[in-house]
Amino acid sequence: MSVADVPAKAIEGRSPGRIAWMRLKRDKVALTGGVVVIFLILVAVFAPQIVSLLGHPPNEFHEDLIDPDLGTPIGSFGGVSSDFLLGVEPTNGRDVFSRILYGARISLIVAFLAAFVSVVIGSLLGALAGFLGGWVDGVISRLMDLLLAFPQLLFTIALVSVVPNSLMGLEGSSVRMAVLILVIGFFGWPYIGRIVRGQTMSLREREYVEAARSLGAGRGYILIKELLPNLVAPILVYSTLIIPTNILTEAALSFLGAGVKPPTASWGKMLSDAIPIYQDDPMYMVVPGITIFITVLAFNLFGDGLRDALDPKGS
Amino acid sequence: MNETGAQTGAPRAAEASGASAAEEPLLKVTGLVKHFPINKGLLRRQSGAVKAVDGIDFDVRRGETLGIVGESGCGKSTMGRLITRLLEPSSGKVEFEGKDITHLGVAGMRPLRRDVQMIFQDPYGSLNPRHTVGTIVGAPFKLQKVTPEGGVKAEVQRLLSLVGLNPEHYNRYPHEFSGGQRQRIGIARALALKPKLVVADEPVSALDVSIQAQVVNLLDDLQEELGLTYVIIAHDLSVIRHVSDRIAVMYLGKIVELADRKSLYEAPMHPYTTALMSAVPVPDPRRRGAKSGRILLKGDVPSPISPPSGCRFHTRCWKATELCTTQEPPLVALKTGHQVACHHPENAPDQAPGDKALPGAAEAVETPTL
Numbered sequence: 001m002s003v004a005d006v007p008a009k010a011i012e013g014r015s016p017g018r019i020a021w022m023r024l025k026r027d028k029v030a031l032t033g034g035v036v037v038i039f040l041i042l043v044a045v046f047a048p049q050i051v052s053l054l055g056h057p058p059n060e061f062h063e064d065l066i067d068p069d070l071g072t073p074i075g076s077f078g079g080v081s082s083d084f085l086l087g088v089e090p091t092n093g094r095d096v097f098s099r100i101l102y103g104a105r106i107s108l109i110v111a112f113l114a115a116f117v118s119v120v121i122g123s124l125l126g127a128l129a130g131f132l133g134g135w136v137d138g139v140i141s142r143l144m145d146l147l148l149a150f151p152q153l154l155f156t157i158a159l160v161s162v163v164p165n166s167l168m169g170l171e172g173s174s175v176r177m178a179v180l181i182l183v184i185g186f187f188g189w190p191y192i193g194r195i196v197r198g199q200t201m202s203l204r205e206r207e208y209v210e211a212a213r214s215l216g217a218g219r220g221y222i223l224i225k226e227l228l229p230n231l232v233a234p235i236l237v238y239s240t241l242i243i244p245t246n247i248l249t250e251a252a253l254s255f256l257g258a259g260v261k262p263p264t265a266s267w268g269k270m271l272s273d274a275i276p277i278y279q280d281d282p283m284y285m286v287v288p289g290i291t292i293f294i295t296v297l298a299f300n301l302f303g304d305g306l307r308d309a310l311d312p313k314g315s
Numbered sequence: 316m317n318e319t320g321a322q323t324g325a326p327r328a329a330e331a332s333g334a335s336a337a338e339e340p341l342l343k344v345t346g347l348v349k350h351f352p353i354n355k356g357l358l359r360r361q362s363g364a365v366k367a368v369d370g371i372d373f374d375v376r377r378g379e380t381l382g383i384v385g386e387s388g389c390g391k392s393t394m395g396r397l398i399t400r401l402l403e404p405s406s407g408k409v410e411f412e413g414k415d416i417t418h419l420g421v422a423g424m425r426p427l428r429r430d431v432q433m434i435f436q437d438p439y440g441s442l443n444p445r446h447t448v449g450t451i452v453g454a455p456f457k458l459q460k461v462t463p464e465g466g467v468k469a470e471v472q473r474l475l476s477l478v479g480l481n482p483e484h485y486n487r488y489p490h491e492f493s494g495g496q497r498q499r500i501g502i503a504r505a506l507a508l509k510p511k512l513v514v515a516d517e518p519v520s521a522l523d524v525s526i527q528a529q530v531v532n533l534l535d536d537l538q539e540e541l542g543l544t545y546v547i548i549a550h551d552l553s554v555i556r557h558v559s560d561r562i563a564v565m566y567l568g569k570i571v572e573l574a575d576r577k578s579l580y581e582a583p584m585h586p587y588t589t590a591l592m593s594a595v596p597v598p599d600p601r602r603r604g605a606k607s608g609r610i611l612l613k614g615d616v617p618s619p620i621s622p623p624s625g626c627r628f629h630t631r632c633w634k635a636t637e638l639c640t641t642q643e644p645p646l647v648a649l650k651t652g653h654q655v656a657c658h659h660p661e662n663a664p665d666q667a668p669g670d671k672a673l674p675g676a677a678e679a680v681e682t683p684t685l
Contacts (some may be wrong), residue, residue: 015488016405016445207441214399214460218421229445303569 018312020233023309030305036298054085055098059263062093072281089273090281099265100291106259106266107295110180111246117185119239122192127231128199129193131223135193141197144190152187153252159183160258173264180259184249192238194195199234203227233310244296251292267292339413340374341512341544342398347371347407349393353620363526366619367393369568370407372646373419375512380545382559384552384575384591387617389518389616389678390568391548392436395516398546399433404608411512432510438497442489448475448500449485455507474503478533490509499533506537519554531558540598542670552595561652564588567619570646574653584649586632627657629673634659636670 006082024030042049051058066088067074067309073088075081100158129140160179203209204227212226253259254268267288274285350364368390385392396402398409400416409417416427433440438458442451452471456463458470463470472482498518505513518534519527531554538545549555555562562579564572564587572585583589590610609615612631617623623630629639638658646656649663658667 014491015443015447016490032362096451195507206443208443210396210401211433211435211441211501212454212458213401213421213509214428214431214433215455216421216425217454217458221458226443 002028004040016233020306020309023216023293024305025268027283027305027308030309032299033131033298033303033305036294037274037302040104040295040298041108043101044108047098047101047105051098051101056084056095058094058102058265060094062088062095063115064093066093067093070280076153077283086287087283090271090277090284094269096287097300098282099270100287101263103270104291104295106177106264107247107250107292108166110177110184110250113181114184114246114250115239115242116186117181118188118192118242119235121186122189123196123231123235125189126193126196127200127223130197131204131219131227133201137197140193144193147187147190149188152183153256155255156180156183156187156253157258159252175262180250180253184246187201190244191236192242194230194232195234195238199231200227206244237303237310240299240306242304244299247296247299331483341377341412342375342546343408343410344398345408345410347397347409348404348405349390349397359560360602363620366568366622368397368404368576369619371565371568371570373563373570373573375544375546377511377544378538378542379560380547380558383546383548383565384550384553384555384562385565386550386591386616388619389565390619391550391565392516394565395433395514395546395548398429399431399514401433425459429461429508430511432505432513434498434501434505434510434513434515434518437521437582438494438501439489439521442497443502444489447486447488448480448492450498451489452503452507455591459508461508470507471503475500476506477537478503488539493526494522495529497544498522498526498530502530502537506541506543509541510543512544512546514548515562516548517545517550520549520551534558552591559591564591567616567622569627569656571628571657572654572655573646576648576654578650582662584653584655584663585628585657586634586659586661589626591646607658626656635673636667637673638667638670640673 024034051192055184056062062084066072072090073093074086077087081087084095084097088094089096089099099196125140125143130138149300160176163175163179165175167178209226212222217226250259251266251268254266255272256268256273259268260266270288271285271292274281274288278285347368348366348370349368350366351363353363353365354360355362371394373381383394385391393402397404400409400419404417407417408415411427411431414427417422419427425437449468449471452474453467455461456467456470468485472485475482475484480496480499480503484492489500492500498521502518503566515534519530522530534545534547535558537543547555547558556576559576561573561575563570564579564585566587572583572588574577574584580586580592583592590612593610610633614631617627617630625639625641626632626635626639626644629635632639636659642658644656644658644666646654648654649660655663658670659665
């Protein structure tokens with residue numbers, strides 16, 4: 001059979017990535033999670049525009065909407081109205097809707113960048129440990145054990161309280177955010193590092209690696225061209241699963257007062273502000289609570305679906 | 316088929332230029348040893364070694380097919396990886412075309428990788444699932460920085476059609492092929508650089524029996540077409556019989572018998588070979604009764620960490636004598652083209668007559684009741 005007598009259109013193979021995408025499209029739950037995730041990202045990105053249309057600036061006080069005796073919002077459900085979609089904050093009367101939107105920015109920026117830090121350090125060190133083995137593996141593995149045993153929360157709280165207000169050209173909340181990103185990211189890398197290390201160790205023994213060596217491939221070629229394409233899937237899956245964890249960690253730290261500085265809006269801070277007043281104004285606690293819940297759930301569902309789609313043993 | 320002519324032209328011209336070189340074996344292995352250390356404890360102190368390959372000698376002649384047989388764990392795959400230098404020998408010597416390649420590094424081996432290629436056992440594991448067939452078969456050119464005439468793509472497509480695949484499947488991924496087709500892709504990759512020696516490690520054992528014949532015949536045809544030399548490692552005696560010119564039988568890291576195919580199958584000398592031969596199933600129920608010489612070896616292969624003294628087979632041999640437990644029999648030619656390492660070979664004069672039989676040796680085998 002010569003090349004001439006087949007149709008001009010070349011036969012295209014279905015790449016593993018395309019197959020995963022087709023599987024993902026069939027998974028309605030994961031797709032819903034994905035849509036919510038994209039929606040949240042868009043909301044966070046366009047928060048100023050949305051707020052200018054539907055709300056009030058996040059730090060604008062509306063004391064006229066607060067019952068001066070009780071300190072709770074006037075009106076039912078925490079002062080929900082067409083003007084204040086999710087009600088107003090007790091005491092100061094700030095717009096909860098716009099504070100949730102601006103809080104999403106903080107949450108997502110911290111979660112994504114911290115995940116990025118974890119993934120970069122974890123993939124690099126994990127792949128090196130798994131690929132090189134020997135003492136390199138020993139050192140990196142012990143380091144991971146050490147970090148996993150570290151009291152991360154206490155360390156972060158202690159660190160945040162001693163960080164100065166301005167650091168390396170950043171100021172106020174930006175310093176806190178940078179610290180949060182680095183600390184959460186740094187304590188998160190051993191989780192992904194272990195996964196990548198294990199994967200690399202098992203991939204290293206595959207026959208196609210031997211085949212590459214028998215063709216004269218060096219270590220760099222094997223690591224980058226043969227192993228890395230096979231590590232992309234687990235890294236991607238783990239990234240989508242580490243993001244909701246980071247959102248929770250950020251919320252927890254803000255709740256404990258180690259998050260961004262007021263008046264910057266943050267979900268965890270809103271929750272902790274709601275504690276003393278929850279009997280009189282439960283709405284103020286419910287709104288950030290449900291927001292965190294939906295966000296984390298959406299990321300987790302999407303991550304699980306992605307894992308199923310990328311799993312070569314799946315149907 | 317013009318391209319194929321050009322391809323085989325080069326090695327043939329090289330052979331013609333040195334007539335004396337034709338006598339020189341393509342690959343010469345002397346005293347090859349591979350011990351894998353076992354490290355124990357906190358200090359990773361070496362507590363022993365797995366003696367996977369423990370001193371073997373053989374030659375591979377140009378244009379022949381050398382079959383290596385033996386049961387699982389006898390070191391045949393390790394041997395294959397040693398001669399292709401995927402593993403570093405512990406000691407001994409591997410010479411390829413007279414050049415010592417025993418301890419060459421990655422960079423030193425790189426030019427030789429063109430001449431020595433390998434076909435792997437697992438058609439699923441030996442192809443990277445994230446690469447297209449074009450990338451896989453084209454990798455040798457990229458790694459060796461060779462640009463074939465007409466470009467890499469044209470050459471890859473020519474190789475694909477050479478091994479009986481549709482060249483239009485260039486952009487497909489390995490998972491879109493069957494086991495037999497995948498093995499053909501592996502063969503195409505091994506042949507890309509026009510090697511002189513191809514080491515095939517269990518090339519068909521992972522395939523369906525019906526596909527095995529296709530792949531074995533493909534290997535045969537390619538050998539004729541391209542003038543290849545093969546070292547084929549397998550545990551299937553009928554496959555080995557079909558493809559080999561000479562056969563080496565391995566047991567626990569040693570070659571126990573090395574002979575021409577005809578000589579080995581008609582008159583095996585080593586008791587282990589005899590036992591192996593008797594285990595080949597006869598695909599004919601009417602002839603099964605007639606073939607009553609089935610020898611069932613008892614027990615397992617001893618551990619290669621501490622192999623038995625003397626002849627390594629003496630623990631399972633029905634002919635073992637006291638000499639066998641103390642003195643290791645050398646691999647000697649008892650007939651032209653037939654080497655065996657045994658004190659008491661079958662189909663040949665006894666090398667140590669009159670030695671006292673080991674107690675219990677006679678019970679080392681059982682006769683099947685069926």
